Amino acid sequence: LREVELVLSKSRESLKAADFLLEKEIAEPAFKEAYDAMLLAGRAIIFSLGLKPKMVGSHTIVINFCELYFGSEFKNLIEKFKRMKTKRNYLIYGAGLAVSSTEAENSIQNAKKFLKIIEEEIAKIKKQSKLI
Numbered sequence: 001l002r003e004v005e006l007v008l009s010k011s012r013e014s015l016k017a018a019d020f021l022l023e024k025e026i027a028e029p030a031f032k033e034a035y036d037a038m039l040l041a042g043r044a045i046i047f048s049l050g051l052k053p054k055m056v057g058s059h060t061i062v063i064n065f066c067e068l069y070f071g072s073e074f075k076n077l078i079e080k081f082k083r084m085k086t087k088r089n090y091l092i093y094g095a096g097l098a099v100s101s102t103e104a105e106n107s108i109q110n111a112k113k114f115l116k117i118i119e120e121e122i123a124k125i126k127k128q129s130k131l132i
Contacts, residue, residue: 011040
C-alpha cells in the first residue's frame with residue numbers, strides 16, 4: 001500500500017501549495033491545487049481497495065466512485081467536488097472565467113474536509129485488512 005501513501009502525500013502537498021498560493025493572493029492556481037488535492041485523495045481511496053481507474057476519463061471516474069462509495073452522507077461535499085472539476089476544466093480550456101479569493105479559500109476548506117474523510121476511511125480499510 002505504498003502507492004496509497006504516496007498519493008495521499010501528494011494530496012497533502014497540493015493543499016500546502018494551495019494555502020501558500022492563497023496567502024500570496026494567487027486565487028486561481030490555489031483553486032486548482034485544492035481540486036488536485038481532492039482528486040488525489042479520491043484516487044487514494046480507490047487504490048486502497050486494490051482498484052485502479054482507467055486513464056481516460058479518470059477525473060470523472062474518481063468523482064463518480066467517491067459519490068457511490070460514500071453515498072448520501074457526503075453528498076454536498078461530492079457535489080462541490082463535481083463543480084470544482086467543471087470550473088477547473090473551464091479555467092484550463094476556456095477563457096473569461098475567474099476565481100475569487102473567497103472561492104479559492106472555500107475550495108481549500110472543502111479539500112481539507114475531503115482529505116480528512118478519505119484518510120479516516122483508508123485507516124478503517126487498513127484495519128479491516130489486518131483482521132482478515
